[in-house]
Amino acid sequence: MSMPSAEVTNKKKLLTENTSLKKSNIWRTFKESYFGPIVAFIIFIAIWQTVPLILGLKHYILPKPTDVVAAAVADWHLLWPAIQITVFESIIGFVLSAVIGVLFSVLLASSKIIERSIYPYAILLQTIPVVAVAPIVVIWFGAGFNSIVVISFLIGFFPVISNTLMGLNSVNKNMDDLFTLYNASKWQRMWKLRIPSALPYMMAGLKISCTLSIVGAIVGEYIAGIGGGKGGLGYSITVAAIQVKTPYLFACGIAAALLGIGFYLLVSLFANMMLKSWHESAMKVEK
Structure with a gap:
């Protein structure tokens, strides 16, 4: 019909x-x-x-965007491997910062005595310039990948600790009293109350750390980078500056900036997935 x-x-x-x-x-x-x-x-x-x-202005003083694109295309066989190496170093450094930073924060938050004893030294480590620490790292771990990852980890480590620890210590008092009323153990309180409450702070720390890990990898490549096809963007920038290849220097810098933006967007997407069902910050983004 x-x-x-x-x-x-x-x-x-x-x-x-x-x-x-x-x-x-x-x-x-x-x-x-x-x-x-x-x-x-x-x-x-x-x-x-x-x-x-x-x-x-000459191209070696201030190259035009077309010069930068032309340099990137001409030296793509050098630029692309350098990008891949820096990405890999940054990811390893960031993962170490995230995992060790969160675990270290939980350890500090579990005891006020431990927090007061150790946390000042974490702050002290952050205040020491990386340039001053980097030569010692190179002596201990050797030039190349290991030292670069350690430097990337050191730069991205403190934001994770500071933000996560703040979240763990910022639990709602009424919820804390409720757990006390039900005689919850210290680790039940940590696992079921303090860590979920600290998630927004933790995600904020990861967002900061992910961009700093790329900065740390590039700084590490300045100091501990090696050539022979194993150099990342930091090493490429150093070589380009020595050879006065300014357009290629700009191309490397822009590639590093794009890596930072992409990394930040990925971590932000992960944070929204973790928080969108219950936290106001992510819920507003979803709207």
């Missing part, structure tokens, strides 16, 4: 309206979230392209 023509017409009309509404919402979201940054980026590139031409 065929439907009445009026009903078919109404269904087509509703379908058309829903489709147009979805398109309108997508366009509104695009304008609110991406249109401004895209326009600002285009204006910035246009100014950057124009200024060297107007001032007559």
Whole structure:
């Protein structure tokens, strides 16, 4: 039995309206979230392209964006392996920072005596310039991958500790009293109350640490990097600066910045997945 023509017409009309509404919402979201940054980026590139031409600057002083792209394409066989090496070093350094930092924070939060005894030394370690520590790291671990990972770990370690420890010590008093009322053990309180309550702080620390791990890897490559096809972006930047290959130097710097942005977005996505069902910060992002 065929439907009445009026009903078919109404269904087509509703379908058309829903489709147009979805398109309108997508366009509104695009304008609110991406249109401004895209326009600002285009204006910035246009100014950057124009200024060297107007001032007559040589490419080794201030290369144009087209020079940077050309250098990246010409030396892609060097740039891509360097990116891969830096990514691998940064990931290892970040994972070590995250795991050891969280476990160390739980240890400190489990006892006020331990926290007061050890935490000041963690702060002291953070205040020492990495450049001063790096030569000692190289002596202990040798030049190359091991030292670079350790330096990346040292730079990304403290934000995880400080944020996680703050979260573990910022438990809701009413919930804490409830656990006391039910005679919860110290580790039940830690596992079922303090760690879940500290998750937003922990995610904030990881967001900071993930970008610092890339900075640490590049700094480590400056000091402990090696060549022979095993050098990352830091080593490539050093070589490019010595050879005055400024366009390639810019290409390496931009690649490092893009790595930091990509790493941050991945960790932010993970944080939203962990918090979106119950914490206000992630719920607002979902809206």
